[in-house]
Amino acid sequence: MSFVEVETLDDPRLDAYARLTEAQLRNKLEPEKGIFIAESLKVIDRALAGGMVPLSVLMTPEWMDAAADMLERIQQAGEGGADVPIYVGPADELQKLTGFKLTRGILCAMRRPKMPSAEDLLATCRNGGPARRVAVLEGIVDHTNVGAIFRSAAALNVDAVLVTPTCCDPLYRRAVRVSMGTVFQVPWTRLGEDVHDWPGQGLERLHALGFKTAAMALSDDSVSLGDPTLAAEEKLALVFGTEGDGLSPRTIATCDYTVRIPMSHGVDSLNVAAASAVAFWELCAR
Template identity: 55%
Template sequence: MPILRVHTLDDSRLEVYTKLTQHQLRNAIDPERGIMIVESEIAIRVALAHGLEPLSLLVDEKKLAAMEDVVAQLAYEVPVFVMPHALASELVGYKVTRGTFAAMRRPAQADMTTLLRTARRVAVLEGIVDSTNVGALFRSAAALNVDAVLLSPECADPFSRRSIRVSMGNVFLVPHARFEGVWPLEGIEQLHAAGFTCAALALSDTSLTLDDPSLKEHERLALFFGTEGDGLTHSVIDGCDVVVRIPMAHGVDSLNVAAASAVAFWELCR
């Protein structure tokens, strides 16, 4: 496919990048035809290395030389659009931009039953709606040996553009699935049935510290992390087998969920 130069964001060929909402990209009516926008050279390379299907590429002209090998491996029918640097900044809304985007087919969500059958350490996210936090958590999960990430029904989409970018493509390395049914009752029951000990990361007078040796004795451990504002709900904490806290200094009571997850993964998933 020849390089196609574009000079306006009103070009109808760019609508997947400029016009469609996250909901429209995800295509709830027909998820198998859903699309995601992968932003940054690193994330695009990770996605392609894991066999994800590209539909088109949109590149800042200043980044084209660095992407030549990527362009060369694309199928002929995959269009490569090249835009002026100023247009790339306009697209993302700020001057500093990585300047590389790909529209790609969304991979199928992993099967929950299969994940629970094979995993030993999983992260369970309840109500985390900030896609930056979700992306950062996936990056830590990939680096620190987490087998899967499980999401409550209202969590942000790991395949949103921001989550993918913040994770540096690591959302493609760690399988994830979303709980269905009554949350959290049926979700915790499903984990217990699969042999997991459920550990809530929360502040509690009866909590264990993260370095408590007993936590590493569990063959299968599910680590629960709560929403950015209030943390885990009482129903999740009550349903878990143990409550765990990260010891703090200087009167600090908690960490951002992305930072807390990295600390917990390092201690319990090695």
């Protein structure tokens, strides 16, 4: 293995970990050069199992023994068979990185995967057949919520997740961390690249694929989540809106259903991540 000792975060070889912003890592102008950071052994394990390609590792010396098997797997998965440099630095220096104490001493820079079209993604999902239950995230901007939704989607048999152009990046560090690496287990892609692609074109594409769309929103004409008509739909896309404002009026008007979760004690709604878990449990195969 290629172990490289570093003494300071000022080392230019650590730019991906210490200086590049999330926008710079994503590299929208050249997506094939984009990078994301996986944090902790469990997340890295799920990323490798999902076919992600490691570019480098940053870790503290005390984790070298515990991570030995993982480091072997990382070397085997290197880009084009090349050695993956493993940068080893002192704990007191690496802890200057935001959240490093939460990563159990190891970070891995990985190549961003090429995103498939929604049509290709939904044709064959993790059940081996076409997707039947899909989550659509409209403009959700909190990375914690996005990570939590992915974790629920993985646990509760959602076939795929689609994110709209204004939704935050599921490969943002915090989103990946909160998801516990399930962003690498649940098939996902963006439903359009430009803000003008949603909701009009995006919903049209879902309808063309045979999906009925269900806007999760409070409305006078909404149906209860337990309505048997929803469960009977062969293909159903559950659309969740941004924190605070929820779904746009245009999205609600264009969807086939407006769906509410029945509430008690005067509570009007749930946090979007909690609401998604409830909806997944009710409407996805189990």
